[in-house]
Amino acid sequence: xxxxxxxxxxxxxxxxxxxxxxxxxxxxxxxxxxxxxxxxxxxxxxxxxxxxxxxxxxxxxxxxxxxxxxxxxxxxxxxxxxxxxxxxxxxxxxxxxxxxxxxxxxxxxxxxxxxxxxxxxxxxxxxxxxxxxxxxxxxxxxxx
Ligand code: SME
Numbered sequence: 001x002x003x004x005x006x007x008x009x010x011x012x013x014x015x016x017x018x019x020x021x022x023x024x025x026x027x028x029x030x031x032x033x034x035x036x037x038x039x040x041x042x043x044x045x046x047x048x049x050x051x052x053x054x055x056x057x058x059x060x061x062x063x064x065x066x067x068x069x070x071x072x073x074x075x076x077x078x079x080x081x082x083x084x085x086x087x088x089x090x091x092x093x094x095x096x097x098x099x100x101x102x103x104x105x106x107x108x109x110x111x112x113x114x115x116x117x118x119x120x121x122x123x124x125x126x127x128x129x130x131x132x133x134x135x136x137x138x139x140x141x142x143x144x
Contacts, residue, residue: 001029002133009141019050027052034094035116039067056091065089070100070112080121099123101135
């Protein structure tokens with residue numbers, strides 16, 4: 001998957017185009033997902049960006065929910081059971097597990113990649129490593 005995403009980024013690094021196709025590739029290639037997409041940092045909070053899935057909450061404050069916590073702590077967060085994550089924001093009631101990865105621009109979090117699954121404990125250590133690799137290549141190639 002990282003290879004396809006690298007090719008997409010090389011073809012068109014503009015962030016809206018790249019994030020749109022990257023969310024589509026993730027949704028298409030990873031089984032058991034119900035939402036995959038990006039929240040972008042704007043004016044100190046997150047605003048929804050390109051995604052695949054049901055309509056999502058538009059704004060998330062820093063420190064709120066899984067995405068806002070990822071933005072605040074600058075760390076990947078794997079949530080095996082979202083019902084046990086205090087403050088989890090339920091955009092799609094089908095979600096049972098979630099992973100959120102920070103994406104940096106000039107050393108600061110500029111976006112987060114958020115992926116939800118209806119399965120519990122969907123995201124393995126291998127998934128985390130692979131998705132952090134995707135974030136890394138995005139950081140190298142994206143044009144904002
Ligand atoms: N569950 C996220 C909100 C975004 S939706 O999953 C698309 C959270 O708690 O931050």
